[in-house]
Amino acid sequence: MGGVDKGLQLLDGSPLARHALQRLQAQTLGVPRTVAINANRNQALYASWGVPVWTDAVGGFAGPLAGFHTALVQCADTHDYLLTVPCDSPVFPLDLLSRLAQALATSSAHVAMAQAPDGPQDPTLRTQPVFCLLKTSLLPSLERYLESGGRKIDTWTQAQGQVEVAFNQPHDPAQAFFNANTLAELHMLHQAPVTHP
Numbered sequence: 001m002g003g004v005d006k007g008l009q010l011l012d013g014s015p016l017a018r019h020a021l022q023r024l025q026a027q028t029l030g031v032p033r034t035v036a037i038n039a040n041r042n043q044a045l046y047a048s049w050g051v052p053v054w055t056d057a058v059g060g061f062a063g064p065l066a067g068f069h070t071a072l073v074q075c076a077d078t079h080d081y082l083l084t085v086p087c088d089s090p091v092f093p094l095d096l097l098s099r100l101a102q103a104l105a106t107s108s109a110h111v112a113m114a115q116a117p118d119g120p121q122d123p124t125l126r127t128q129p130v131f132c133l134l135k136t137s138l139l140p141s142l143e144r145y146l147e148s149g150g151r152k153i154d155t156w157t158q159a160q161g162q163v164e165v166a167f168n169q170p171h172d173p174a175q176a177f178f179n180a181n182t183l184a185e186l187h188m189l190h191q192a193p194v195t196h197p
Contacts, residue, residue, distance in 0.1 A: 006180075017046065024083070027094065029098060034052065036054050038054050038070055039054075040055055057069070057073065058070070068082075068084060068134075082133070084131070089177055093172065096131065100113075100131075104135075107163045108161060109161045109163035110138055112134075113128065113132040113154075113157060114127070114132070115127050123168070132157065
């Protein structure tokens with residue numbers, strides 16, 4: 001998006017990251033939780049939304065795994081699980097947490113990752129690596145992976161024991177995991193209704 005802060009781009013008058021935050025806050029499963037934002041700029045603005053803002057401690061262009069690492073460092077001592085979502089997919093399912101948690105509870109996996117079709121024209125299921133629920137005990141493993149130069153989310157998660165959860169049921173919106181990486185894609189989201197929690 002031309003170097004702008006993607007999370008602050010507006011959709012229906014509200015920043016993309018705010019949409020994601022509201023959808024996360026609606027998914028608690030009735031257990032203690034911390035909802036936080038991982039940001040490396042505009043931290044004061046994000047903090048004004050009333051949640052902690054965590055800045056990456058890992059450099060070297062680690063990408064999304066730097067955010068995973070930051071969140072695990074912050075919550076590994078107080079929480080058993082970490083749910084991650086990106087800021088540029090503002091209409092992800094409101095039952096994301098419950099379905100990923102169910103998959104972990106009924107498997108021996110340490111990571112549950114969403115799978116979804118690319119859209120109504122392509123029903124092929126593809127993993128959505130940033131939409132995952134993982135055990136916070138994986139922090140040492142992630143630190144070793146990053147120190148070795150690893151940067152791909154799915155390469156690391158698959159090595160931990162991963163279960164995929166398909167979001168292709170009749171009630172699942174085809175665009176639930178659509179992410180706006182460009183201004184043109186953000187415009188496409190403007191044309192689709194956003195269901196708020």
